[in-house]
Amino acid sequence: MRSALKWAGGKKKVIDDIKSVLPTKGKTRLIEPFVGGGSVFLNLDFDEYFLVDMNQDLINLFNLIKANPQQFIAQAQCYFNQEHNTPERYYELRKEFNGTSDTELRSLIFLYMNRHGYNGLCRYNKSGGYNVPFGRYKHPYFPQAELEFFAEKAKKATFVQGDFELAFSEAKAGDVIYCDPPYSPINRTSNFTAYAGNSFTDEDQQRLVECAESVKAQGIPTLISNHYVDFTRELYANAAKKKLFQVQRSISQKGKGRVKVQEILALYK
Structure with missing residues (x-):
């Protein structure tokens, strides 16, 4: 099932790759420290879901639908x-949207802008203002079926706004963690990771691995997605299992930029 949201880096097309590496036997709860558009939890079957994201508008939207x-x-x-x-x-x-603090109104406009804005981007300026331009689509799709499916699945989910460390701090036996952080850039001169008005640095990437290592001692496995570049090759050197695959990137202003890139799934267990 697709997410109701367009989402940069969404995992709908690589769910099978994730399923092939993510340990699920004996696990009853999925934790996602970067839930994003929600494609992963929507397509995996667990008794419970604990889903975290830094984007407050995203979490408010999910809780309102629920x-x-x-x-x-x-x-x-x-x-x-x-x-x-x-x-x-x-x-x-x-x-x-940028001038109101009304959660319900912001959630309605957030969904509208996600479907009417340019290329499915979610972007804020340094002042926290949403700044994605108009997308010029003839007939923007209203995701009613996706919203209804989400609402049913959300009955078993808890949505919380916060840093990814919050998700790890809540982990316990019986959990499995899947992480889809803002990716390490392929081109370091054109780094774009500011999806929620903040940047995700190399230090954050390292901090994420440290969190994965820390819960491993409790028998809680963590799977991390990322670009496969020199930095991540070194960063995930100690992962118990790695899987490499090609992904078609489609969030690009120019067609020639829509090329296949190599990604890695790094498992800590």
Whole structure:
């Protein structure tokens, strides 16, 4: 099942690769410290899910869908018509989003902008303002079936905003952890990891591995996705298992930039 959200680096196309490496035997709860669009938890079967992300708007949206799905879907659908599919209306709503602290309104506009904004990006400026431009799609898709599926799956999930260390601090026997952090850049001169208004540094990547090593002693396995570059080759040198595969990258302004890149799954157990 697809996520209701367009999401840079979404894992829908590589679920089978993740399943082939992620230890699930005897595990009852999936923890995701970087839940993102949610494709992984939506396509894996566990008794419980503990899902964390730094993006407060994302977590608020997920909790709102979980709490009252039918009301949210009915209200969200009102934004998906030709009246709202213009640059003028998009920028009006983006301004309204950036100027309000109303969680419900922000969640509705967040979904609208995700589907009407450029290339499925989620990006904020240094002041915390959402700044993705209008996408100019003829008929933006309203993900009703995906929202309904999400709402059903979310009954077994807990969504929390916070740093990835929070997720690791909650881990216990019977858990398995899957990490999809902002990727280490292929080109260090054009690094883009500021999905939630903050950057994810090499030090953060190292801190993530340290968290994986720390819970390994409790019998809790951790699987990490990333680009396979010189930095990650060295970073994951001590992983118990590694899997390399090719992925088609489609979040690119120019068609020629949509090329296959090599990724790694590094398992700590």
